[in-house]
Amino acid sequence: MTWLSPERLWLLxxxxxxxxxxxxxxxxxxRYAVRFTNLKLLDRVAPKRPGWRRHVPAGLFLAMLGLLIVGFARPQAEVQVPRERATVLVAVDVSRSMLASDVAPDRLSAAKAAAVEFVGDLPEQFNVGLVGFAGSASVFVPPVTDRASVNAGIARLSEGAAGRAGTAIGDAIATSLDLLRGEDAPSARVVVLSDGANTSGQDPVEAARLATELGVPVDAISFGTAAGTIEGGQAVPVDGQTLQAVAEAxxxxxxxxxxxDELRAAYADIGSSVGYETEVQDVSARFIGVGLVLALIAALASMFWFARLP
Incomplete structure (x- = not known):
């Protein structure tokens, strides 16, 4: 938290x-009260009153003053505010390894279900596009605000639907960036989900460099386990090194x-960063508001316990 007028805090x-x-x-x-030995006179000078209650109004009043001074110093804090517009490209791996059943019912089906939830949670004014990739990348849905179209595209994702065998992570990123070139949204993001390393197509490092030049972050999800196998017993363990390198770059x-569940949680984290941006705002109203509430409570307590205002 920062302060526009920190010198005013000296009033504390x-x-x-x-x-x-x-x-x-x-x-x-x-001390003055105990000097009187006459009990009747003592009762008049220092009558019995609820011990702790008599200090409550004063304590609340002092707290109110402190909060009002803090508000007077014009505090500022980082606040998450909803983005008005943005474009999100979701790229999903549809290679053969995504048929592994280490995630029920299989990796691809679970990925599609989580993608539908992710898209549904994004602000309705956001443009969302869909790219599927295996040995090459294909555009399933260009950026649109129509969620029904995106969901229909997700439903069409299937093994081999994006071309030859392989995993072209670099192509998926490059294709997503191509779709963003014609967008005028002030914020854009690419979300890539895969279970393996890049085996064909463009170098992911080069695609990451282009994304950095365009100012487009790439969120990456490595999906699957080390125990994944496909039909015939072929092992397809998850390999997220390439995805991690792209995200960091x-x-x-x-x-x-x-x-x-972990996939849905990952998408939820991405959604919170995509849907909101951090702004520095004046938050003095928070402190002033709480201070006024404390003043009201102090007044009510004093009237209820002592039949007078503090």
């Missing part, structure tokens, strides 16, 4: 002085998901 010393003066006054009052986030 006055609040501290008032608190100290209150404590001293209460102690003097107690472009300023994106990297996630490892070994289950459908």
């Amino acid at each position: 010393l006055a609040v501290a002085a008032l608190a100290a003066a209150y404590v001293i006054a209460q102690r003097r009052r107690s 472009t300023g994106g986030n990297y996630f490892e998901a070994g289950s459908a």
Whole structure:
């Protein structure tokens, strides 16, 4: 938290002085009261009152002053605010290894279900596009706001639907960036999901360099486990090194998901960063508002317990 007028915080010393003066006054009052030996007179000078209750209004009043001073110093803080517009490209691996059943019912089916949830949670004004990739990359849905079209595209994702065998992560990123060139949205992001390393097509490092030049972060999700196998018993363990390198190079986030729940959590984290941006805003109203509430509580407590305002 920062302050536009930090010098005003010195006024808190006055609040501290008032608190100290209150404590001293209460102690003097107690010492003065015990000088009277006449009990009837003592009752008149220092009648019995609820011990802790009589200090509540004063404490709330001092807290109110402190909060108002903090608000007067014009504090600023980073605040997450919804983006008005953005374009998100979702690239999903549809290579043969995505048929591994280490994630029920299989990696690809779980990925499609999580993608539908991810797209549905994005603000409706966002453009969303879909790219499928195996040995090459194909555009399934260009960036649109129509979620039904995107969901229909996700449903069409199937093993081999994006061309020859292989895993072309670099092509998937490059194809997504090509779709973003004609977009005028102030913010864009590519989200890539795969279970393996790049085996064909463009070098992912070169694609990451291009994404960095365009200012487009690439979030990457490595999906699957080390125990994955496909029909025939062929082992297809997850390999996320390439994805991690791409995410780090472009300023994106990297996630490892070994289950459908972990995948949904990864998409949720990405959605929170895509859907919101951080702004520095004046938050003095927070402190002033709480201070006024404390003032009201102090007044009510004093009236209820002592039939007077503090």
